[in-house]
């Protein structure tokens with residue numbers, strides 16, 4: 001085992017140096033791609049489960065690297081968070097979602113919210129609220145077209161987070177707590193964070209038809225949401241049976257491959273109702 005001066009590249013485990021090198025290379029590529037704009041957004045419909053009608057969409061970022069191909073968000077988002085590259089990237093994502101909201105509006109589609117994912121790393125930026133306001137203003141989009149899905153990715157100052165979320169909701173943007181029921185996002189969370197919606201983690205949905213415990217947890221989250229006056233949505237619905245079960249448990253909104261995978265904007269347009277024309 002070698003001692004290195006800075007201590008950051010010590011090789012205690014086989015593979016560590018390799019991983020560190022890969023990380024540094026990936027971080028470098030990530031920075032270049034943010035500058036060159038090698039990202040796109042895909043959209044996944046959110047459905048009213050009773051009517052089978054689109055009620056909103058979630059925007060999901062895609063990294064299309066010219067040589068490495070498509071790199072999944074689960075690989076690069078954590079790195080973007082650690083390195084704070086998520087701050088400029090996140091602003092680009094919000095702006096892109098706003099541009100799409102404006103487009104759909106202009107095309108005469110029924111108004112609905114585009115949900116944009118944001119990590120607590122982004123919300124910890126001291127000027128995040130004014131950045132959000134500025135982007136919406138510059139893209140000529142009003143707040144009722146935007147929702148923020150919040151994932152707690154690292155320990156964040158709860159008191160600070162509460163204030164930020166409250167300020168975002170005061171603009172008129174709604175806030176959903178993503179992956180609800182897992183990690184930090186447990187029941188005590190909603191006492192501290194003023195959200196509009198609980199998004200039930202897909203791990204509880206995927207075995208809802210075979211696992212009684214998952215059913216009980218979903219039921220408990222729906223009851224909790226009702227009591228607290230929050231909306232509830234299920235993600236990761238892959239079968240009709242799961243959708244039907246969710247309805248019997250009182251969950252009336254959902255998304256998942258059963259309805260549609262995340263797709264480019266024009267591919268999900270056929271699912272969006274047009275506004276009534278007189």
Ligand code: C2E
Pocket residue numbers: 044059060061072073074077086090093116117118119149151178179235236237238255256257258261262
């Ligand atoms: P998430 O926000 O929980 O998004 C749900 C993930 O599940 C998406 O993966 C989506 O494509 C996938 N999914 C949707 N329906 C189904 C289904 O029926 N079955 C299964 N098995 N999967 C389904 P994706 O797009 O790879 O994103 C992974 C994660 O990366 C997201 O989890 C989110 O935490 C993060 N992410 C994605 N886009 C953004 C973004 O624009 N900003 C930030 N900060 N994070 C993002």
Ligand code: CA
Pocket residue numbers: 058117149178
């Ligand atoms: Ca999400």
Ligand code: CA
Pocket residue numbers: 178179199201202235
């Ligand atoms: Ca989620």
Ligand code: CA
Pocket residue numbers: 151179
């Ligand atoms: Ca997730």
